[in-house]
Amino acid sequence: MSSLTYIFKRLFLMIPTFFLVMVIIFLLVRMLPGDPAIAMAGDRASDADIQAIRERLGLTQPMVVQFWLFLSNTVQGDLGRSILMRSDVTTVIVDRLPITVFLTVYSVVLSLLIAGPLAFVAALNRGRWPDAVIRTVFQVGLSMPVFYIGLVLLTFLAAQLRLFPVGGYGDTFGERLYHLFLPSVTVALYTSAIIMRNLRSAIIEVLDAEYVQFARAKGLPARLILGRHVLRNALISTVTLLGLSIGNLMSGTLVTETVFAVPGMGRLMLEAIFARDYPLIQGLTLTFALLVSLVFLMTDLFQSRLDPRMRLQ
Amino acid sequence: MLKTVLGMTIAATLSMPAMAQERGGTLNFARYDGSRLIDPIYADRNPDIWMVGSLFDTLLRGSADGNSVEPGLAESHAVSEDGKSVTLTLREGVLFADGSPMSGADVVFSLDRARNPDLSPWAGLLGSIDSVSADGNSVTIALSAPDPTLLSMLATFNTAIVSKAAFDAAAGATDQDKSAGIFAAKSAGVGSGPFYLCGFEQGASMDFCANENYWRMGADGKALPYLDGVHFEIVPDDATRILRLQAGEVDAAEFIPFSRVAELEADPNIKMQLYPSTRIIYSPINTREARADGSPNPLADARVRQALNYGTNKDALIGVVLHGAGQPMSSPLMAKATQYAADMDPLYAYDMDKAKALMSEAGVQPGTEVTLTTLAGSADDATIFAALQQMWAPLGINLVVEQVDGATRGAKNRSGEFDIHTYGWVNDVNDPSQVVGWLGYTPTAKAVGTGWENPEFNSLFEEAAKEMDPEARKAKFARMQEVYAEAAPLLFMYETPFAVAVGNAVDGYVQTPLGNNIFDEATVSR
Numbered sequence: 001m002s003s004l005t006y007i008f009k010r011l012f013l014m015i016p017t018f019f020l021v022m023v024i025i026f027l028l029v030r031m032l033p034g035d036p037a038i039a040m041a042g043d044r045a046s047d048a049d050i051q052a053i054r055e056r057l058g059l060t061q062p063m064v065v066q067f068w069l070f071l072s073n074t075v076q077g078d079l080g081r082s083i084l085m086r087s088d089v090t091t092v093i094v095d096r097l098p099i100t101v102f103l104t105v106y107s108v109v110l111s112l113l114i115a116g117p118l119a120f121v122a123a124l125n126r127g128r129w130p131d132a133v134i135r136t137v138f139q140v141g142l143s144m145p146v147f148y149i150g151l152v153l154l155t156f157l158a159a160q161l162r163l164f165p166v167g168g169y170g171d172t173f174g175e176r177l178y179h180l181f182l183p184s185v186t187v188a189l190y191t192s193a194i195i196m197r198n199l200r201s202a203i204i205e206v207l208d209a210e211y212v213q214f215a216r217a218k219g220l221p222a223r224l225i226l227g228r229h230v231l232r233n234a235l236i237s238t239v240t241l242l243g244l245s246i247g248n249l250m251s252g253t254l255v256t257e258t259v260f261a262v263p264g265m266g267r268l269m270l271e272a273i274f275a276r277d278y279p280l281i282q283g284l285t286l287t288f289a290l291l292v293s294l295v296f297l298m299t300d301l302f303q304s305r306l307d308p309r310m311r312l313q
Numbered sequence: 314m315l316k317t318v319l320g321m322t323i324a325a326t327l328s329m330p331a332m333a334q335e336r337g338g339t340l341n342f343a344r345y346d347g348s349r350l351i352d353p354i355y356a357d358r359n360p361d362i363w364m365v366g367s368l369f370d371t372l373l374r375g376s377a378d379g380n381s382v383e384p385g386l387a388e389s390h391a392v393s394e395d396g397k398s399v400t401l402t403l404r405e406g407v408l409f410a411d412g413s414p415m416s417g418a419d420v421v422f423s424l425d426r427a428r429n430p431d432l433s434p435w436a437g438l439l440g441s442i443d444s445v446s447a448d449g450n451s452v453t454i455a456l457s458a459p460d461p462t463l464l465s466m467l468a469t470f471n472t473a474i475v476s477k478a479a480f481d482a483a484a485g486a487t488d489q490d491k492s493a494g495i496f497a498a499k500s501a502g503v504g505s506g507p508f509y510l511c512g513f514e515q516g517a518s519m520d521f522c523a524n525e526n527y528w529r530m531g532a533d534g535k536a537l538p539y540l541d542g543v544h545f546e547i548v549p550d551d552a553t554r555i556l557r558l559q560a561g562e563v564d565a566a567e568f569i570p571f572s573r574v575a576e577l578e579a580d581p582n583i584k585m586q587l588y589p590s591t592r593i594i595y596s597p598i599n600t601r602e603a604r605a606d607g608s609p610n611p612l613a614d615a616r617v618r619q620a621l622n623y624g625t626n627k628d629a630l631i632g633v634v635l636h637g638a639g640q641p642m643s644s645p646l647m648a649k650a651t652q653y654a655a656d657m658d659p660l661y662a663y664d665m666d667k668a669k670a671l672m673s674e675a676g677v678q679p680g681t682e683v684t685l686t687t688l689a690g691s692a693d694d695a696t697i698f699a700a701l702q703q704m705w706a707p708l709g710i711n712l713v714v715e716q717v718d719g720a721t722r723g724a725k726n727r728s729g730e731f732d733i734h735t736y737g738w739v740n741d742v743n744d745p746s747q748v749v750g751w752l753g754y755t756p757t758a759k760a761v762g763t764g765w766e767n768p769e770f771n772s773l774f775e776e777a778a779k780e781m782d783p784e785a786r787k788a789k790f791a792r793m794q795e796v797y798a799e800a801a802p803l804l805f806m807y808e809t810p811f812a813v814a815v816g817n818a819v820d821g822y823v824q825t826p827l828g829n830n831i832f833d834e835a836t837v838s839r
Binding site: 032034035039040041044046050084085086092169259263268273 | 515
């Protein structure tokens with residue numbers, strides 16, 4: 001199957017996935033106690049006011065009708081109007097999307113930059129002190145909550161040493177790299193710990209493989225062996241893991257965007273949930289689902305490039 | 314703070330006779346939450362309400378002590394003999410921020426908007442107004458019945474004056490669309506306050522620029538404000554907000570958690586300000602005979618509620634939750650700073666023996682389970698629960714916790730599905746009727762969801778709403794406070810100040826007891 005046909009097939013298969021996501025999120029938000037009318041009018045509003053707002057928002061219609069409206073409007077690209085932001089959900093999301101995507105991609109790049117070299121050092125020094133040190137440090141990183149790491153980094157690197165700004169997110173690309181370094185590192189530390197462990201054992205496994213021993217025996221320079229044979233083969237499982245941890249990275253933005261005051265989709269999601277802003281929660285969930293699905297697709301495509309034995313089907 | 318005040322006094326004395334007024338510069342202010350729409354009639358969340366006064370003016374202004382009104386856009390006002398009409402004379406030469414003159418037509422437009430129940434959630438507060446008319450600089454408000462709160466209402470954010478011309482010119486089918494359009498366009502024309510909105514990034518930042526046409530004068534005889542502008546950044550996380558101030562990235566950070574106050578007071582680069590507020594922290598108690606699930610409610614007995622109040626060591630709570638930065642409630646219905654607040658201090662002074670006696674009188678079985686509903690993620694609420702659980706254990710109460718988010722708590726308050734839950738209040742209006750209507754008057758909100766109903770209280774409240782004689786009105790509020798304290802539909806807890814930390818460069822910033830952020834006379838020296 002050619003990659004193009006494969007991509008189309010995968011995109012087609014996303015339709016039932018998305019339908020399920022829509023059903024689940026639609027029901028989930030409505031199962032929460034409280035509703036947008038209460039959140040909107042505030043605790044002080046009278047019951048009659050609340051009822052009037054419910055009617056205006058269409059919440060008094062039967063659930064089936066509400067879901068049909070949600071479904072048909074979404075298919076036409078209309079995610080509805082955010083109650084909280086008083087503007088179209090699509091506009092609000094398009095506004096916040098770039099910053100979250102930037103933060104996520106930045107975190108992925110940083111986790112690879114951190115995990116990659118250290119995994120090699122650990123694997124090549126298996127069982128000796130560098131291996132032990134690296135593994136211990138990452139173990140600690142894994143067991144600390146994200147918001148705590150974030151605050152520690154902010155306190156020392158930003159507030160005390162003034163190496164980085166505490167807040168803001170910059171206007172130009174360079175400024176963004178600088179301003180979003182700490183939030184990205186915070187998210188990246190956790191992911192890199194997972195990737196490092198996986199990559200290290202994958203490298204060790206590959207190093208013991210017969211084809212590597214053969215390459216050595218053949219007298220290939222170590223750099224070539226590591227680059228061409230070891231890294232490429234060790235990366236296969238790491239790419240899968242990285243793809244899977246995109247979900248983690250995205251949910252991590254809920255916390256980091258709040259701690260670092262970055263106005264992205266994660267913080268918006270929190271605000272939307274607290275305000276019971278059904279259209280916004282639904283729109284954000286669909287966007288997150290879309291992003292994750294696309295990442296999974298890219299992961300599979302990339303894997304088939306790395307390992308020709310894997311067929312696209 | 315004392316050190317700073319002394320320092321300022323000495324500096325002021327040394328530089329006598331005339332110190333040049335500090336002017337210019339932009340104040341960078343870190344907020345806990347952002348504004349969404351700053352329009353007098355649509356502002357319904359504190360981050361919106363508290364900024365209205367910076368962009369718009371009201372006809373009258375609250376006095377510094379909060380107990381009377383002073384001239385605002387109206388330089389004088391008179392109430393008719395029968396109390397059924399108020400005449401105001403508008404100040405000459407007031408301009409909106411775009412330079413267009415403010416007139417009687419703007420006042421009629423603004424007040425008609427404000428009292429339209431289809432538009433404003435606050436319209437009920439202006440229910441006594443029959444009509445508003447203008448003749449030149451004279452505005453007449455005709456009332457259907459005398460209204461003792463009307464003058465206070467004319468000094469409240471929702472009656473602030475907007476430009477009719479700006480609204481007429483704005484695109485949009487409905488008033489709400491026009492308002493949102495004006496806000497999004499960041500146009501200077503809509504208000505006559507000390508600033509106008511000149512920058513806005515949803516969820517991130519907001520900018521106010523000085524209104525050069527503002528009518529109030531500063532100490533140097535020139536127009537206020539002293540600042541060129543204010544730049545707001547939204548930093549929802551408490552710790553990050555403080556770090557930004559400490560790193561010098563902002564000049565001020567609001568809503569400092571009380572656990573950090575002492576540390577910031579010790580910081581030589583920071584002035585920790587604790588502004589007196591009308592904020593009270595209390596917990597409604599379900600007074601219904603049966604719980605929502607149908608089981609008998611031990612809290613329906615007033616003696617049990619009194620016992621819980623006596624068994625709560627308020628000073629200890631203030632110690633552990635506020636690190637001392639607060640005081641026990643001294644009126645059962647309002648903060649000390651509210652007009653007509655009765656001083657009942659000590660209100661249910663800690664008395665374990667009395668509490669135990671009341672419990673056994675009421676025949677409460679040891680081990681009785683009571684649920685405290687708290688806000689998930691709130692460190693204050695977690696501490697309150699832990700403290701109350703210990704304090705009430707000797708009374709035979711087995712206190713369990715249920716953690717929910719704000720919207721869930723609101724829904725439970727409405728439906729009565731709770732035993733006791735944490736809550737707070739800040740006055741929006743400089744008059745006790747709003748808070749008393751909320752906490753005690755049954756028709757408004759079932760006495761803050763407690764289900765408490767007292768015919769005497771309700772009729773006193775209705776009479777006070779018409780009573781024009783201040784002394785007689787005060788007496789009615791005094792009796793309401795007595796009745797309420799006795800019935801104890803609440804766990805009466807404490808009042809807290811507004812904690813704002815500012816850099817040493819900042820002076821003159823004020824947060825009023827109602828919470829309004831006032832930058833009119835703020836300065837920043839760079």
